[in-house]
Amino acid sequence: MKKIIFSILAITVIAFMGCSKNNKETTNLKDGSVLIEIPAGSFSMGSNENDDEKPVHTVYLDKYYIGKYEVTVGQFKKFCNATGTTMPEQPNWNTGDNYPVVLVSWDDAKAYCAWAGLRLPTEAEWEKAARGTDGRKYPWGNEWNSSKCYSGEKGDNENNTSPVGSLPTGVSPYGAYDMAGNVWEWCNDWYDEKYYSSSPSNNPTGPSTGEFPVLRGGSFSDAQVEIRIYTRYLGCTFDKLENVGFRVAKTKDATTQEDIPPAQKVSKTKAAAIQEDIPPAQKVTKAKFTKIQEGMSYAQVVKIIGAEGEVMSSSKVEGIPGVMASITTKMYMWQNTDGSNMNAMFQNNKLMSKAQFGLE
Numbered sequence: 001m002k003k004i005i006f007s008i009l010a011i012t013v014i015a016f017m018g019c020s021k022n023n024k025e026t027t028n029l030k031d032g033s034v035l036i037e038i039p040a041g042s043f044s045m046g047s048n049e050n051d052d053e054k055p056v057h058t059v060y061l062d063k064y065y066i067g068k069y070e071v072t073v074g075q076f077k078k079f080c081n082a083t084g085t086t087m088p089e090q091p092n093w094n095t096g097d098n099y100p101v102v103l104v105s106w107d108d109a110k111a112y113c114a115w116a117g118l119r120l121p122t123e124a125e126w127e128k129a130a131r132g133t134d135g136r137k138y139p140w141g142n143e144w145n146s147s148k149c150y151s152g153e154k155g156d157n158e159n160n161t162s163p164v165g166s167l168p169t170g171v172s173p174y175g176a177y178d179m180a181g182n183v184w185e186w187c188n189d190w191y192d193e194k195y196y197s198s199s200p201s202n203n204p205t206g207p208s209t210g211e212f213p214v215l216r217g218g219s220f221s222d223a224q225v226e227i228r229i230y231t232r233y234l235g236c237t238f239d240k241l242e243n244v245g246f247r248v249a250k251t252k253d254a255t256t257q258e259d260i261p262p263a264q265k266v267s268k269t270k271a272a273a274i275q276e277d278i279p280p281a282q283k284v285t286k287a288k289f290t291k292i293q294e295g296m297s298y299a300q301v302v303k304i305i306g307a308e309g310e311v312m313s314s315s316k317v318e319g320i321p322g323v324m325a326s327i328t329t330k331m332y333m334w335q336n337t338d339g340s341n342m343n344a345m346f347q348n349n350k351l352m353s354k355a356q357f358g359l360e
Contacts, residue, residue, distance in 0.1 A: 023174050026065060031075050031116040033248050035065035036129070036175050043128045044135040045196070047230045052193040056135075059124050060202045066121055066129040067247035069164035069177050070100035070185065071112065079112045091242055093160040100164055100183045100245040106213045106237040109186045109246040120188035121249035123214045123232075124204050130180070130217070131229045132173030138229060139172035139179045149181035150220045151227050161220055176247075179217055180227045183245035184235075187214040191234035212236060219243035 024037040040063040047053040073090055074097030080087040088103040104112075113119045121129070130139050138144065146153045148170035150162045165177040172179050179185075189195075190210020206214070212234040218227040221243050225231070235244065 025068065025175075028116060028118060028248070028250070031071075031078060031112075031118075031248075033071070033075065033116065033118065034068040035248070035250055036068050038064050038066055038125070038129050038174055041133065043131060043133045045124060045127055045131075045230070047228070049228075050231075052232050053196070053230050055196060057196060057199070058201060059128070059199075059204060061124060061128055062203055063252045064121075064125055065250040065252070066125060066174075066176060067249065068175060070183060070245050070247045071109075072164055073097050073099050073101045076101040076104065076112065079115050083111075083115055085111070088240060091160070094242075096163060098163040099161050100178070102161065102183055102242050102245050103240045104245060105240050106186050106235065108240070110188075112246075113248055116248065118248040118250050120186055120246060122203075122205050123187045123189040123216065125249055126179075126185065126187050126216050127229060129174055129176050130172045134173075136173075136229065138170075138227065139176070140170050144224055145170075146224075149178070149218075149227060151181040151218060152221045152223055180229070181218050181222070182220055183217070183243055184215040184219045184233065184241075185217045186235075186244070186246040187216055188249075189214045191232065215244065 023039075026035050026037070027033070028035060038061070040061065042058050042060045044056055045059045046056045048056060073095065077087055077097070079085065085108075088101075088108075090099075090102065094100075094102055109120060136142050138148070140148050148167055150167070161182055164182070167177070170180060171177055187206075189206025190208075191212045191214045192207045192210060195207060215233040215235050216231070218231060226233070235241070
């Protein structure tokens with residue numbers, strides 16, 4: 001008899017932020033990145049201050065998602081362990097798992113994104129997420145305030161990084177943290193000093209070729225002028241620096257039931273067929289699997305999954321171990337003793353589909 005662990009880990013697939021902006025968030029299951037939805041629309045990009053920031057121009061972007069935080073040391077370790085990549089040795093002041101990973105090249109960042117099913121943000125996506133639509137100079141507004149970011153002018157950070165998300169007062173209009181200071185962030189675009197003079201007004205992705213990718217945001221070691229939202233910088237694709245990291249982005253796609261057109265949603269028949277693609281060692285017994293049907297509640301599913309083994313959890317609803325209250329769409333995971341993971345997605349306390357996601 002297999003012992004089944006029904007995890008109390010409830011991965012919120014779609015949730016709402018606690019801030020007043022109410023921007024939608026989604027969690028990427030592969031690497032745990034929290035992504036903020038940036039709605040479609042126009043914003044003012046650039047400035048009239050430095051030549052490579054000119055001219056100020058209006059850019060329209062389709063809806064996309066961007067990392068709420070910079071990619072952390074802990075997340076990059078997971079990528080390295082999964083892919084056999086060598087983990088870059090972090091400075092002794094940047095070793096905590098919740099610190100932004102540094103000493104990663106542009107190539108490293110792109111490899112991580114490919115593994116996670118994500119990508120680097122374009123330069124335009126990065127600036128809109130940091131700036132919003134009112135043309136501000138810093139994520140928090142137009143007035144410099146060294147207490148709202150980790151820069152070379154903060155004075156009390158000993159010239160090094162801080163854990164991601166440490167300064168909520170410096171958050172961007174959409175709720176992204178550390179878009180000013182902490183570490184420079186790689187963008188997907190090639191750098192071109194004169195690109196703004198000829199860039200497309202809709203969804204620009206940078207020059208088609210180039211030698212140096214764009215860096216944005218400034219870092220813990222930089223002066224105020226480098227922390228401006230619209231400051232543009234560049235680096236070599238192979239540069240690995242102590243003040244450079246990255247955050248992820250994602251194009252809108254059908255990854256949650258809310259995003260899937262009705263005609264494409266998983267039916268009972270298709271959901272059952274998914275089991276055929278799962279290696280035998282990872283299958284839940286067919287007898288149990290076929291008992292789980294769309295529309296069942298958490299409690300009903302737990303009773304089936306736990307019927308052949310012990311269910312362990314510290315959370316209870318209606319006396320059923322492992323069940324947590326459902327307000328938004330959530331992913332619940334149970335794990336077999338052979339190490340395989342099975343998942344069930346619920347909405348409004350009703351099972352929507354079944355799938356094996358290969359979580360590590």
